[in-house]
Amino acid sequence: MKRLNDHVDELFKEVPESEQKEAIKEEVIENLEEKVHDLMAQGKEEEDAINKAIVEFGDISDLRAELGVKPTNKKKSFKKENLWYSVWGAALIIALFLFTNFYYSPDTIWFVYPTFAILWWPLTMYFSYVRSK
Incomplete structure (x- = not known):
């Protein structure tokens, strides 16, 4: 058989x-x-x-x-990939705000304020990545 x-x-x-x-x-x-x-x-x-x-x-x-075969842990952690995704995503969003700010209202610098909120995303992913090591 x-x-x-x-x-x-x-x-x-x-x-x-x-x-x-x-x-x-x-x-x-x-x-x-x-x-x-x-x-x-x-x-x-x-x-x-x-x-x-x-x-x-x-x-x-x-x-x-x-x-005598040790069990394999097939669960893969994507912490590093999540970190890089968040860094590049935040950079693109900040670049969009920067472009929008200087193209439509160059006299007022306002892109800094949403930048602080957006930076929490990669910062959180970084601490999650460090904690998992």
Whole structure:
């Protein structure tokens, strides 16, 4: 059953190669094949039996711990990207206010006031970035 083999290979892809890994993979495949045959004996179609066996098997987090593989934290932090986005965004908005100020009312300097409010955005992102390190 190629689909079971492919599924087990995908589950164990992050586990380093070893004899123990191969032995556990073979045992898992045998258990899944037995489950599929039992389900087919109960009247399930082969495809349904394979799907049900895979779903009921679940993940291999316990087996990974037994094999010495540390869990990977796949959550990526975007703190640095948020900081740069806020710096460039604030710079563009301030440039817009600066242009508007000097183009439409060059006698009155007013762009400074909204600049202070806009600078809070990158400042907040900077402190969030520093705190996360």
